[in-house]
Amino acid sequence: MGTNTLSLKSTPRSGASTRTVNKDIVFTRGGKKQQEVVVVPSQGGIARKPAAVQPPPQRRGPTQTKETQSPSVSKVITDEEDLRRRAEAIQKARVKDEAEKESKAKQQQQLEEERERRAQALREHRQREKDRQEELELQRKLEEERLLEEKKKAQQGKTIDEEPKQVPEARKRRKVKEKGPEEERGRSSEKRRATKVTVKTALDIEEDQLRSEAQFRRREERRKRKAQPVEIVREKIVREVQLPENIMVQELANRMTQRVSDVIKSLMKLGVMATQNQTIDADTAELIIEEFGHKVVRVSDADVEDAIDAIEDDPKDLQSRNPVVTIMGHVDHGKTTLLDTIRKASVASGEDGGITQHIGAYQVKTDDGETITFLDTPGHAAFTSMRERGANVTDIVVLVVAADDSVMPQTIEAINHAKAADAPLIVAINKCDLPNANPDNVRNELLQHGVVVESHSGEVLDVEISATKGDGINDLLKAISLQAELMELQANPNRPASGTVIEAKLDVGRGPVATVLIQKGTLQRGDIFVVGEQWGKVRALISDQDKRINSAGPSVPVEVLGLNGTPQAGDTLNVVENESQAREISEYRRSTSRNIISSAGAVLSLESLMNLGENKPTKDLQLVVKADVQGSAEAINQAVTKIGNEEVQIRVLHFGVGAITETDVSLASSSGAHIIGFNVRATPSARSMAAQKGIELRYYSIIYRLVDDVKALASGLLDVHIKENFLGNAEILETFKITGVGMVAGCKVTEGIVRRSSGVRLLRDNVVIHEGKLKTLKRFQNEVDEVQTGLECGMAFENYSNLKQGDYIEVFEQEEIQQTL
Known part of the structure; x- marks a missing residue:
């Protein structure tokens, strides 16, 4: 039987290793595959691998077509090409590897030669x-x-012959x-x-x-x-470092005279990560001080005040100073007009409502060349604290009493303030030019309050004046000078300044401004000071003539600029050595104030809890008060808090100086408070915010109108008082039951009148068994509005029918009365 053989052979390119791929496919004539062998010659020999036998192609018969024979032949050819491509790729990779190995060997040899050359040179x-x-x-x-x-x-004294070297x-x-x-x-x-x-x-x-x-x-x-070292021995300076409860890292380094970086490194060794502006506790600071070899002096927070209190004046350094005179008296008795006449100014005409609402400080030079400092205090009842401050800082009190009005409540209050401050009085009886003036009556009424004038064999000077015409003004100034001469007023100008804040305000362009009366020392530009809870550095000093000055001595009123916040009126200003000391004192005072407020709030809460079951709940009228100066804000706070009773109380959530801001509106919105502005206005953003939240802004320029409106607001929170008025009595003579109406009582009015719209009480054996309203009131068959005494009528109660003969009916009416404060 004959066979068909298909032989494929792939030979690699020259230079590659000998690798032949032979693939023989043998078919018989009948189309049956006998064997398929793939011969791959390699470096190690020939590997024979039997492959899967594929059926041979069939010869075309009369019924077979080309399509049935071509797939097997094309598949065989495709496999052979794939094997050839793979063999070529393997061969290329091996050639590339050999070339890389030769290149690396050459580079390694060059590197070894270079290393040997470098080693030899070294x-x-x-x-x-x-x-x-x-x-x-x-x-x-x-x-x-x-x-x-x-x-x-x-x-040895021998001559040395030079020998050849x-x-x-x-x-x-x-x-x-x-x-x-x-x-x-x-x-x-x-x-x-x-x-x-x-x-x-x-x-x-x-x-x-x-x-x-x-x-x-x-x-x-x-x-x-190094063989002969020169040692420079520096003696270690041991310092005593005052250590408060808390101290900043920068301040600690300054007190030890060490670099801040060294202190921070020492803190890091202790595991404390802190910057120069952070505060550390006293125990940690003590470890750092001991590490640097200094001595620790522990001080309490209250010791920071000792730097202020420790200054004492030597009697040899004292010099005479100008007197400070406070003008006090009842409202509208002519205090400001008197001061205007002395100063030749017109302050009273510019006051709202014609009354003084701020405390003012001025210096006046008399015809004799003497300088007198005057303080003008308000006379309204709301400004009690202002008058008290004026009396405490003054040397002499001039009590102004109107000759046509005599002694009034604020006159008595001014007398008490002067006595409490141990300040001598000078009585100025004003308005003596009026027809109904009676100066003797004033002197007699002053006797009732312990003020005995010279005309009554006393020690108090009195002068009759007319502030509008200027009569008696020179006599008053002479009396002031005489009194000051007797007092021998002295102060030391060559020491750190101290004084009292007369008034404080927040100016839009200048920031916080305090009017200070210097009492000791001299305040100069650039001085660092602490006043109350605030501190600052004097940026500018402005006199009462609105002129910038460089210094202010004792008894000189001056406006101080450069504070970091608005102080309270009455705070004491003290000049300190440096900024850190001022900041430390200020922080101590703030923490003390916060502790007092928190402890007072805790006590109040405890008392309110204990009395919760005993007292009726009260209604609160909450206010946010902003004023132009600190004294006015304080006066308003004291005046409105006095308003109220057991049912309604006034609470001032916040009072301060400056314009009404968005913060004030937010506070009022969250707490439901009313916003009151005294001689200030709201900022545009605050106005729009208040309009969005529906908060009313109330503006005032006269304090008594403000107080009256607050009273009206508080009165609106009071419950309506119901008053009961007795109308009459009626006796039930007979009872009837009528269909559609119910039980009807036939009555006779024994006292007063009976009205259909009034209330009724049913009395049985003088005991009230029902209270309600009349349903019907008839006389005969007609409905009537009222029945007089001695007449008979028929009455029926609403939703009640237990009526018996012999019962009495009490008729009354209720009247609602709005309460006021």
């Missing part, structure tokens, strides 16, 4: 340096021996080499060429391995200096 360089060191050492020894020999000969061995060896054979010179020249410094060798050799002669010289100099 060894030669070290040998040259070693020779140089030996030469230098030999020269040094020879020089030392020569100096020692000269010293010995000088001591010995040639160093290294130089001899160098000469021998130069005179040697040509081979030695050739070897040395090759050595020089090998050790020649090029760019490549300079970059390859490390910097610390190349040392010049200058480096060796410097090393020798350092060695000589």
Whole structure:
């Protein structure tokens, strides 16, 4: 039987390893496959692999087509091409690997040669340096021996003949080499060429391995200096560091005179991560101070005030000063007009409502050349604290009493303030030019309050004046000067200044401004001061004439600019040494104030809880008050808090100085408070915010109108009082039951009248068994509005029918009355 054989052979390119792929496919004539062998010659031999037998192609018969024979032949051809491509790829990869190996071997060989060359250059360089060191050492020894020999000969008194210098061995060896054979010179020249410094060798050799002669010289100099060191002994300065309960890292470093970075490093060693502006506790600070070798002086928070209280004046340093005079009296008795006449000004005409609502400080120069400081205080009842402050800082009190009005409540209050402050009184009886003036009546009424004038054999000076016409003004100024001379007023101007805040306000362009009356020392520009809970540095001083001045001495009123916040009126201003001390005192006072407020709130809460079951709940009218000056805000706060009773109380959530801001509106919105502005207005943003939240802004310029409106608001919160009015009595004579109406009582009015719209009570044996309203009131068959005494009528109650003969009906009506404060 014949066979058909298809043989494919793939031979690789030249240069590759011998690898032949033979694939023989044998078919019989009947189309049955006998065997398929794939022959792959490789480096290790020939591997024969039997392959899967594929059926041979069929010969075309009459019924077979080309499509039935072509798939098997195309598949065989495709497999052969795939095998050929794989073999070629393997061969290429092996050739590439061999080339890479050869390249790497060549690079490794070059690297080894380069390393050997560098090592040789390094060894030669070290040998040259070693020779140089030996030469230098030999020269040094020879020089030392020569100096020692000269010293010995000088001591023995012998003449020293200079001996020829010995040639160093290294130089001899160098000469021998130069005179040697040509081979030695050739070897040395090759050595020089090998050790020649090029760019490549300079970059390859490390910097610390190349040392010049200058480096060796410097090393020798350092060695000589170390052999004879010069020790500079600095004595350690031990300081006493005052340590409060809390201290900033920067301040701690300043007190120890150490660098802040060193203090921070020490804190890090203790595990405390803090910056220079952070505060650390006293225990941690004590460890740091001891580590730096200083002494710790523990002080309490209250000790910061000792720096202010410790200053005492030497009697030798005291000098005479100007008197401070406070004008006091009842409202509208002419205090400001009197001061205007003395100052030749017109302050009273500019006051709202014609009354003084701020405390003012002025300096007046009399015709005799004397200077007097005047304080003008308000006379309204709401400004009690202002009058009290004026009396406490004054030397002399001028009590102004109107001759046509005599002694009034605020006059009595001013007398009490003057007595409490132990200030002498001078009575100025004003308005003596009026027809109904009676100065003697004023003197007699003053006797009832312990004020005895000179005309009544007393010690109090009295002067009759007319502020509008200027009568008696000179006599008043003379009386003030006489009183001041008797008092011998003195102060020390050469010390840190201290004074009292008369008034404080928040100015839009200048910030917080305080009107201060200097009492001791001299306040100068640039001074650092603390006033109440605030502190600052004097940026500017403005006199009562609106002029900038550089300093202000005792008894001088001045406006101080440069505060970090608005102080309270009545606070004391003290000049301190530095800014840190001022900040420390201010922080201590703030913390003390917060503790007092919190403790007072806790006590109040406890009392309110204990009395919760006993007292009826009260209604609160909450206010946010902003004023132009601190004194007015304080006066309003005191005036409105006095309004109220057991049912309604006034609470001022916040009072301060300056314009009404968005913060005030937010506070009022969250608490349901009313906002009151006294001589101030709201900012545009605050106005729009208040309009959005429906909060009413109330503005006032006269204090008594403000107080009246607050009273009206508080009165609106009071419950309506119900008043019961008795109308009459009726006796039930008979009862009837009528269909559709119910139980009807036939009654006779025994007292008063009976009205259909009134209330009724049913009394049985003088005991109230029902209270309600009349349903019907009839006389005969007609509905009537009322029935008079002695007449009979029929009455029916709403939703009640237990009526009996002999019961009495009490008729009354209720009237609602709105309460007021």
